[in-house]
Amino acid sequence: MGTTDTALSGAKAILEYCSSILLPRQWDSILKLHIQEEFPLTKIGGTYESDKDLIIEWRKNRVAKGLGIAAPGRAALGKKPARPRQRKEKSL
Numbered sequence: 001m002g003t004t005d006t007a008l009s010g011a012k013a014i015l016e017y018c019s020s021i022l023l024p025r026q027w028d029s030i031l032k033l034h035i036q037e038e039f040p041l042t043k044i045g046g047t048y049e050s051d052k053d054l055i056i057e058w059r060k061n062r063v064a065k066g067l068g069i070a071a072p073g074r075a076a077l078g079k080k081p082a083r084p085r086q087r088k089e090k091s092l
Contacts, residue, residue: 006052
């Protein structure tokens with residue numbers, strides 16, 4: 001992960017990549033995802049930067065969370081397991 005081949009520099013490059021994998025095509029939507037859902041994005045020296053591998057990993061985790069399954073290397077997501085019921089003993 002994190003090779004220079006996967007680096008995305010600038011809003012235009014980030015939007016083009018996101019559009020190619022069916023993520024939002026509007027910059028406001030990407031910023032909203034960054035703020036609300038930890039979309040991998042940072043600003044370095046006045047230029048927005050991201051990474052294709054990080055975006056794919058973020059997307060996989062988001063899909064897994066939506067399906068209620070564990071993402072690779074993560075704890076299980078979704079509903080908590082039901083606690084076993086204790087039987088009440090009948091009094092005589």
